[in-house]
Amino acid sequence: MANPTAAMLVIGDEILSGRTRDSNMHFLAGELTRHGIRLMEARVVADDQAAIVAAVNALRGAYDHLFTSGGIGPTHDDITADAIAAAFGVPITHRADAMALLQAHYDRAGLEFNDARKRMARIPDGARLIDNPVSTAPGFTLGNVHVMAGVPKIFEAMVASVMPTLTGGDPLLSQSLRVNRGEGEIAAAFGELAAAYPDLGMGSYPFVQNGAHGTNLVIRGTNAARIDEAMTRLAALFG
Amino acid sequence: MANPTAAMLVIGDEILSGRTRDSNMHFLAGELTRHGIRLMEARVVADDQAAIVAAVNALRGAYDHLFTSGGIGPTHDDITADAIAAAFGVPITHRADAMALLQAHYDRAGLEFNDARKRMARIPDGARLIDNPVSTAPGFTLGNVHVMAGVPKIFEAMVASVMPTLTGGDPLLSQSLRVNRGEGEIAAAFGELAAAYPDLGMGSYPFVQNGAHGTNLVIRGTNAARIDEAMTRLAALFG
Numbered sequence: 377m378a379n380p381t382a383a384m385l386v387i388g389d390e391i392l393s394g395r396t397r398d399s400n401m402h403f404l405a406g407e408l409t410r411h412g413i414r415l416m417e418a419r420v421v422a423d424d425q426a427a428i429v430a431a432v433n434a435l436r437g438a439y440d441h442l443f444t445s446g447g448i449g450p451t452h453d454d455i456t457a458d459a460i461a462a463a464f465g466v467p468i469t470h471r472a473d474a475m476a477l478l479q480a481h482y483d484r485a486g487l488e489f490n491d492a493r494k495r496m497a498r499i500p501d502g503a504r505l506i507d508n509p510v511s512t513a514p515g516f517t518l519g520n521v522h523v524m525a526g527v528p529k530i531f532e533a534m535v536a537s538v539m540p541t542l543t544g545g546d547p548l549l550s551q552s553l554r555v556n557r558g559e560g561e562i563a564a565a566f567g568e569l570a571a572a573y574p575d576l577g578m579g580s581y582p583f584v585q586n587g588a589h590g591t592n593l594v595i596r597g598t599n600a601a602r603i604d605e606a607m608t609r610l611a612a613l614f615g
Numbered sequence: 616m617a618n619p620t621a622a623m624l625v626i627g628d629e630i631l632s633g634r635t636r637d638s639n640m641h642f643l644a645g646e647l648t649r650h651g652i653r654l655m656e657a658r659v660v661a662d663d664q665a666a667i668v669a670a671v672n673a674l675r676g677a678y679d680h681l682f683t684s685g686g687i688g689p690t691h692d693d694i695t696a697d698a699i700a701a702a703f704g705v706p707i708t709h710r711a712d713a714m715a716l717l718q719a720h721y722d723r724a725g726l727e728f729n730d731a732r733k734r735m736a737r738i739p740d741g742a743r744l745i746d747n748p749v750s751t752a753p754g755f756t757l758g759n760v761h762v763m764a765g766v767p768k769i770f771e772a773m774v775a776s777v778m779p780t781l782t783g784g785d786p787l788l789s790q791s792l793r794v795n796r797g798e799g800e801i802a803a804a805f806g807e808l809a810a811a812y813p814d815l816g817m818g819s820y821p822f823v824q825n826g827a828h829g830t831n832l833v834i835r836g837t838n839a840a841r842i843d844e845a846m847t848r849l850a851a852l853f854g
Contacts, residue, residue: 389818392654393789393835394644396820401659405633415631417666420640420657423818427656450799451819452806492802527821550632560689563731567691579628579662580690581635582766596632 379545379598382408383435384418387428387446387456388526391420400445400531407535412545412598413441423447428459436463436521441542443535446526448515450492457516460523461500471499474514481512507537517541546598551607555614558582558589565613566593573606575599618784618837621647622674623657626667626685626695627765630659639684639770646774651784651837652680662686667698675702675760680781682774685765687754689731696755699762700739710738713753720751746776756780785837790846794853797821797828804852805832812845814838 384404390396401418408415416439421427428447436442447456461468474497482489496513499505506515506522508530515524515534524534555562559582570578577596582589593614595606623643629635640657647654655678660666667686675681686695700707713736721728735752738744745754745761747769754763754773763773794801798821809817816835821828832853834845 389816389835390820390833391640392644392657393787394641394646394648394654395789395833397638397641399636401630402633402636405631407633409633415633416661418631418659422655449819449821451802452809453818487797487799490799490803492806493799495802529823548632550634558726560726560729560732563690563734564729567731570691577628579692580688581629582688584768594629594634596628 379412379414379548380440380543381416382413382441382443383416383439385428385431385435385442385444386418386420386526387423387444388420389422389453391446392422398445399528400526403528403532404443404445404535407539409548411539411542412547413542414545414548423453423455425455425459425462428456429463432460432463432521436519440520442521443538444521444523445531448496448513448523448525450495450513454495456523457498457500460518460521463521464500464502464518466501466518468498468500470494470497474499474505477505477512477514506534509533509537548596548598549600549603550594550596551603552592552594553607553610553614554590554592556588556590557614559591562591562593562614566610569606569609569613573602576602576606578606618651618653618787619679619782620655621652621680621682622655622678624667624670624674624681624683625657625659625765626662626683627659628661628692630685631661637684638767639765642767642771643682643684643774646778648787650778650781651786652781653784653787662692662694664694664698664701667695668702671699671702671760675758679759681760682777683760683762684770687735687752687762687764689734689752693734695762696737696739699757699760702760703739703741703757705740705757707737707739709733709736713738713744716744716751716753745773748772748776787835787837788839788842789833789835790842791831791833792846792849792853793829793831795827795829796853798830801830801832801853805849808845808848808852812841815841815845817845 391398503516503518510530510533579594581592630637742755742757749769749772818833820831
């Protein structure tokens with residue numbers, strides 16, 4: 377069975393300026409792998425509507441799913457919801473169900489539900505809300521695009537809300553072998569092994585520890601028996 | 616003066632599978648900001664020639680510089696140099712100057728300069744080598760594309776080698792104010808300030824500390840006097 381494919385789009389000036397180090401991509405990559413969804417590509421763009429629209433339309437057309445993070449808060453630089461509506465060519469309004477969630481949240485907190493906070497209820501027509509158990513303001517799914525917050529704790533909670541709604545594929549498995557030799561020593565035999573198993577992915581990741589070169593060799597795929605077989609041959613070569 | 620623009624392309628299955636967390640993008644973002652070069656977009660693609668070629672050609676056409684990381688080692692999954700040659704439509708060979716650097720390196724180490732290690736001397740025609748003071752195997756610059764290693768220590772050393780060869784722009788400056796109020800409270804006034812300074816970028820980054828909501832407000836630009844003026848108004852609003 378083929379695995380569904382996905383892309384991620386990280387939205388935010390603060391990532392590209394170096395102010396903030398993104399952690400959402402790494403988190404999502406791990407979650408998708410566990411769910412058998414193959415992350416094929418990721419992009420980072422600024423808080424710029426044209427850049428967001430272009431990336432959204434390129435990625436939602438190329439892959440089964442697109443996950444976005446960032447830009448759905450209450451301030452003027454939060455333009456993701458409007459950009460998604462523009463990318464799909466649909467209207468965007470303050471939606472009643474999102475308004476009700478937020479009104480109740482701010483009532484409980486004793487805070488004014490002002491215009492800035494109402495901005496977080498702007499949802500493109502046709503979208504399904506994504507639950508936000510951390511801070512209430514919802515994300516949303518429109519078509520195959522899942523729009524989530526940039527704050528890592530909220531992003532992670534939204535991913536947990538979305539994942540069960542998606543059809544996964546065969547689990548993406550991997551095994552690795554750590555060898556105390558540099559890449560240049562193992563490359564020829566490892567390359568031959570990779571050529572013998574075109575259905576598996578094989579990657580080589582060098583490291584230096586206490587001044588000595590070593591390599592982590594990783595075999596990835598969906599067929600556990602084939603991975604076991606290739607690992608046995610790998611261990612015989614370098615174990 | 617307009618600032619030069621740049622993009623980054625991270626190449627590697629291990630980032631998209633969640634095995635490895637990329638750190639090169641964050642490092643490069645900070646270095647470019649210090650050099651007055653605006654990082655406009657970043658992408659991550661797999662070790663797949665078609666994906667690399669498509670991304671390289673899109674990004675080198677859209678921005679003044681493209682920086683890549685990953686895929687220039689000695690193993691079969693290191694396909695970046697060949698992909699760059701394909702993207703430019705130029706031949707790639709074992710180049711004499713790179714061969715000489717590597718031969719001397721392995722002679723010093725008492726290691727065989729085998730075919731896998733010779734792979735690291737494959738350089739597209741017309742490229743200029745990028746110095747690698749960590750492990751010798753060079754990166755290269757072809758046109759406006761700077762091709763560097765994925766291992767962070769080597770990537771960072773290559774960035775240090777390349778930066779002085781690039782024409783920077785006015786330094787990209789930023790100042791920030793931390794306020795002990797949630798974004799929803801400051802959004803309206805902060806948005807008005809941003810509208811009054813269209814030449815500056817203003818961003819709002821919420822945080823929660825000890826259960827209380829706070830926001831970091833950031834003002835970015837190249838004109839220090841304008842930033843000072845806007846920060847004075849910001850401090851008067853929320854200080």
